[in-house]
Amino acid sequence: MITFYSNEPVFKIGEAARQLRVAVPTIRMYEKAGLIIPFRTKTGRRMYSSHDIYYLLMIQDMIRNHKLNLEAIKKLLSIIPCWMIKNCTYKTFHNCSAYNENSIPCWLKGDTACFHSIEECRNCKVYKNCPSILKDPKSLFKFNNSNY
Secondary structure (H helix, E strand, O other), X not given: OOOOOOOOOOEXXXXXXXXXXXXXXXXXXXXXXOOXXXXXXXXXXXXXXXXXXXXXXXXXXXXXXXXXXXXXXXXXXXXXXXXXXXXXOHHHHHOOHHHHOOOOOHHXXXXXXXXXXXXXHHOOHHHHOHHHHHHOHHHHHOOOOOOO
C-alpha cells in the first residue's frame, strides 16, 4: 500500500502535538535541534504538513525504539549524501561544507553550495527524504557512487 503524505502545511503546532501525543514543547525541541523545519506563516506561526507529522513520528521511533538521542539523530541525518541526491558536480560538492564536514545536516549549515534560505531547505528533496532515511538508515549506504 502506498501512502501519500502532503507537504501542504495545514496543522498548527497544537494539532500536530495532539496527533503525535506529545507536548508542544517537545516539537519545539525537535525544531531547536534542527531536525524539523516547520512552515512559518507571515505572522510567524508554525504550521505542519502530514509529511512533517510522518517525519516527527520517525524521530519519535528513533528515540523510543532505537534509543537514539537528538544529537545521534542529527548525526545520522548529517551523513545524508546530499551532493548525490542533488546531482552536484564534482567541483561543487568538493567545495561544499556539507560534503567536507558532516557533524550537522546540510540544512543547518547555511554555507553550503546550494543554500539560499531555510524555506528552500524545507522544500529540498534531501530534507524531504529524511523520514525514509530514519525509517531505513541503511538506505544511506545503498547509493551508487560509480560517478565519483
